[in-house]
Amino acid sequence: MPSRRAVFLVNLGSPDSTSIPDVRHYLDEFLMDERVIDVPWLLRRIILSCFILPFRPKKSAHAYENIWTPEGSPLVATSKKLQKLLADKIPHKVGLGMRYGNPSIRKGLEELLEDSSLEEILMIPLYPHYAMSSFETVVVKAREEMKALGTKVKLRIIDPFYDDPLYLDALEASIRPHLDQPWDHFLFSYHGIPKRHLLKGDPSKAHCMLVEDCCNADSVVHKVCYRAQSIHTTRSMVQRLGMPPGKYSTSFQSRLGSEEWCVPYTDKTLTQLAQSGVKRLVVACPAFVSDCLETIEEIGMEGRDNFLSHGGEDFRLVPCLNEHPKWVDALTSWSKA
Numbered sequence: 001m002p003s004r005r006a007v008f009l010v011n012l013g014s015p016d017s018t019s020i021p022d023v024r025h026y027l028d029e030f031l032m033d034e035r036v037i038d039v040p041w042l043l044r045r046i047i048l049s050c051f052i053l054p055f056r057p058k059k060s061a062h063a064y065e066n067i068w069t070p071e072g073s074p075l076v077a078t079s080k081k082l083q084k085l086l087a088d089k090i091p092h093k094v095g096l097g098m099r100y101g102n103p104s105i106r107k108g109l110e111e112l113l114e115d116s117s118l119e120e121i122l123m124i125p126l127y128p129h130y131a132m133s134s135f136e137t138v139v140v141k142a143r144e145e146m147k148a149l150g151t152k153v154k155l156r157i158i159d160p161f162y163d164d165p166l167y168l169d170a171l172e173a174s175i176r177p178h179l180d181q182p183w184d185h186f187l188f189s190y191h192g193i194p195k196r197h198l199l200k201g202d203p204s205k206a207h208c209m210l211v212e213d214c215c216n217a218d219s220v221v222h223k224v225c226y227r228a229q230s231i232h233t234t235r236s237m238v239q240r241l242g243m244p245p246g247k248y249s250t251s252f253q254s255r256l257g258s259e260e261w262c263v264p265y266t267d268k269t270l271t272q273l274a275q276s277g278v279k280r281l282v283v284a285c286p287a288f289v290s291d292c293l294e295t296i297e298e299i300g301m302e303g304r305d306n307f308l309s310h311g312g313e314d315f316r317l318v319p320c321l322n323e324h325p326k327w328v329d330a331l332t333s334w335s336k337a
Contacts, residue, residue, distance in 0.1 A: 162232060
């Protein structure tokens with residue numbers, strides 16, 4: 001282990017405030033990322049300027065108002081608390097950066113590099129699963145910033161941890177108490193990505209969507225397959241928690257636009273579950289380690305209303321790992337490795 005190491009936590013980010021201009025600026029930075037909307041720059045600019053930014057910021061600003069706290073964005077506030085908890089556990093400085101918004105990856109790295117004796121930065125992207133629009137874009141951005149800063153400090157990156165026993169221990173511990181009360185069905189809802197991203201991310205070009213039951217068929221492709229990794233996390237939790245067949249399902253949320261994304265979709269699944277007679281539903285969002293707009297508002301508010309309005313009676317959302325002690329323990333172990 002290097003004599004001088006720093007740990008760098010990186011999460012998605014949030015607008016600086018709930019004002020429409022701040023939300024517009026955030027969405028512009030986020031959606032202009034070529035790994036989020038992966039079309040040529042000019043077409044991406046046209047899509048945003050003509051079809052998204054004139055309308056979506058107002059709707060998104062209202063959604064952020066529903067979840068904003070006195071500390072600001074829940075995601076950023078939670079990430080800062082996690083940063084402090086981890087710093088109290090390890091002998092290394094802990095930095096924090098956001099892929100979009102503030103504090104930026106550039107600023108976080110600059111603060112760590114103020115230590116002239118630093119030899120290594122261990123970066124932990126706070127995404128359990130690999131996707132070009134999450135894990136990959138963070139890694140690329142961090143490497144670009146390190147190069148621009150002209151540093152010789154080594155950047156080491158923790159791989160997606162969807163199957164790491166420490167992450168699974170923390171996830172299990174966060175879910176288990178919510179199964180103490182009676183429940184009819186458990187839904188694992190993951191952030192969705194376009195089907196096109198899955199196909200584009202398959203380096204073999206011969207497995208994804210081509211092999212029968214491709215996400216459950218062993219393949220080296222799964223190392224970079226978001227859907228296969230999500231299904232693996234569900235399978236691990238089902239085994240650990242002893243969930244009976246037919247009492248759980250997996251779905252994908254937060255789709256944007258009209259093209260096909262990972263299926264089944266969470267909003268439609270919630271409707272179908274309620275209409276099929278499920279009265280007591282528990283939902284967890286394992287792709288997120290910090291509660292944010294997609295968990296608190298999209299699932300905890302919109303999803304709840306959807307389920308209850310179609311016949312459901314009890315909707316319980318499992319909070320993300322946030323500052324759970326076992327999650328802090330996992331980060332502590334990885335930081336010392």
